[in-house]
Amino acid sequence: MTDLSPVRRALISVSDKTGLTELGQALEARGVEILSTGGSARALREAGVxxxxxxxxxxxxEMMDGRVKTLHPMVHGGLLALRDNDDHVAAMKEHGIGPIDLLVVNLYPFEAALARGAGYDEMIENIDIGGPAMIRAAAKNHGFVTTIVDVEDYDALLGELDANDGATTYAFRQRQAQIAYARTGAYDAAVSTWMAESIGETAPRRRVVAGQLAQTLRYGENPHQDAAFYTDGSSRPGVATATQHQGKELSYNNINDTDAAFELVAEFAPEDGPAVAIIKHANPCGVARGETLIDAYQKAFDCDRTSAFGGIVALNQPLDGETARKIAEIFTEVVIAPGASDAAKEVFAAKKNLRLLTTDGLPDTRVGGQTIRQVAGGYLFQNKDNGFIGESDLKVVTKKSPTDAQLRDLLFAWKVAKHVKSNAIVYVKDGATVGVGAGQMSRLDSSTIAATKAARMAKELGLPETPAIGSAVASDAFFPFPDGLLEAAAAGATCVIQPGGSMRDDEVIAAADEAGLAMVFTGMRHFRH
Structure with missing residues (x-):
């Protein structure tokens, strides 16, 4: 093996014909002999190549509807032969095998078929066999063979050939080999994941996750951590599929917080009215419904004005100019919405550091994939928390039943609590959060913090009393003791929603009755660690 490997003969077989004819013409102009198959060959000939x-x-x-065409020693011998091995060279000469110096292959569009919901039989026919076999062969022999699997690398290939008098460098071939193996790995991951889901296998023996680089990040959670953002090919509306209209590149923390904000605000259907969520460090510091977006934003902002500074704002309806002007009054890192008016974009244009993202829709919070977390020596997989509780699912467990207005606030608080780090306590009044306690080691501490925030809100807004008085309270998991519940009652809460299921439920219910609270059980918890 030498550093430079001349490209004299290429095999091109692609499903995605983007840039194909231009590549073929460029290679032919450089004196490269081109082998091809099926539709790729036709397209090249039509272009005069x-x-x-x-x-x-x-x-x-070619036979069996194209299933068998490249699985042959004349192809794989040309890809795998070591040019500096006398036995390999002799075998090539004996059997008339010509070397293949460049392989350009992209695979059957399995992921595209999956995205459009193709049926089982069509999915099977979109599993490529010859393509991955050739890619793996060429990439293995990167000492001599260049492998190209992505359209975006065509220009880099031609630049490499021009810079090296028709040859490629070993470093270039190494990089392309790594890209090639990552592509076949991702392809196999998509196939195996689809098949597991198709046969109802929830915990397959082996599991593979693949992603495509969307952005190299400046750093991770902290400056000393390297980081990158990968997409999984999903069409789910959100930070990964959004259009960024302005502002600096998103950071690791921006992406994480923006995802949290948008998934939360998507709990509130746009047809039920405007809703706004403000997130700081992956926890909501304010969530509200309103008659208008600006009304919802103001209510969300008022919940915790201090924490809202430098936060992420998510809206469940397209952003308008009036709301944009209100948001722009303080420093905001990111605003994400299903859309934005020209007036809103014009307002934000003066805020160079503010990122505006639009998504053309909201994610369906009742449908979703999986969450993945790495631990030492392995990974934890689970279904996304798509749990939903409606009014008919609630069980009144106290002597006092909640009023219709209280039920609305209880269900609102429950949706928010689902997105608050455990232990989570959320106070809501009139369709807006007034206190959030997150991530504490005890539910009592979360109740206290939420009540303290409500008292601070009253002071900041000049209210005559804490908005916790008359509020509805949600707990993401059961109260193991009455103390957390009684803390909420002492703050002024009048009704509670919680999963129930504690060994001391009877004791907690009795405490609620004594405090004059109305309490409902959901039978479902929403831990979020």
């Missing part, structure tokens, strides 16, 4: 059919080389026709 001289092409030799692989069937002519193998002396074996």
């Amino acid at each position: 001289t092409v030799k059919d692989v069937a002519e080389v193998t002396q074996f026709p």
Whole structure:
């Protein structure tokens, strides 16, 4: 092996024909002989490129609807032969195998078929066999063979050939080999994941996760951590599929917080009215409904004005100019919404550091994939928390039943609590959070913090009393003791929603009755660690 490997003969077989004819013409202009198959060969010939059919080389026709065409020693020998191995060279000469110096292959569009909801039989036919086999062969022999699997690398290839008098460097071939193996790995991951889901296998023996680089990040959670953002090919509306209209590149923390904000605000259907969520460090510091977006934003902002500074704002309806002007009054890192008016974009144009993202829709919070967390030596997989509780699912367990207005606030608080780090306590009044306690080691501490925040809200707004008085309170998991519940009652709460299921439920219910609270059980918890 030498550093430079000349490209004299190429095999091109692609499903995605983007840039194909331009590549073929450029290679031919550089004196490269081109082998090809099926539709790729036709497209190249129509562009005036001289092409030799692989069937002519193998002396074996394409057959079985194209399932068998490149799985042949004349192809794989040309890809795998070591040019500096005398035995390999002798075998090539004996059997008339010509070396293949460049392989350009992209695979059957399995992921695209999956995205459009193709049926089982069509999915099977979109599993490529010959392509991955050739890619793996060429990439293994990167000492001599260049492998290209992505359209975006065509220009880099041609630049490499121009810079090295028709050859490629070993470093270039190494990089392309790594890209090639990552592509076949991702492809196999998509196939195996789809098949597991198709046969109802929730915990397959082996599991593979793949992603495509969307952005190299400046750093991770902290400056000393390297980080990058990968997408999984999903069409789910959110931070990964959003259009960024302005502002600096998103950071690791921006992406994490923006995802949390948008998933939370998506709990509130746009047809039920405007809703706004403000997130700081992956926890909501204010969530509200309103008659208008600006009304909802103001209510969300008022919950915790201190924490809202430098936060993430998510809206469940397209952003308008009036709301944009209100948001722009303080420093905000990111605003994400299903859309934005020209007036809103014009307002934000003066805020160079503010990122505006639009998504053309909201994610369905009742449908979702999986969450993945790495631990030492392994990974934890689970279904996304798509749990939903409606009014008919609630069980009144106290002597006092909640009023209709209280039920609305209880269900609102429950949706918010689902997105608050455990232990979570959320106070809500009139369709807006007035206190959030998150991530504490005890539910009592979360109740106290939420009540303290409500008292601070009253002071900041000049209210005559804490908005916790008359509020509805949600707890993401059961109260193991009455203390957390009584803390909420002492703050002024009048009704509670919680999962129930504690060994001391009777004791907690009795405490609620004594305090004059109305309490409902959901039978479902929402831990979020």
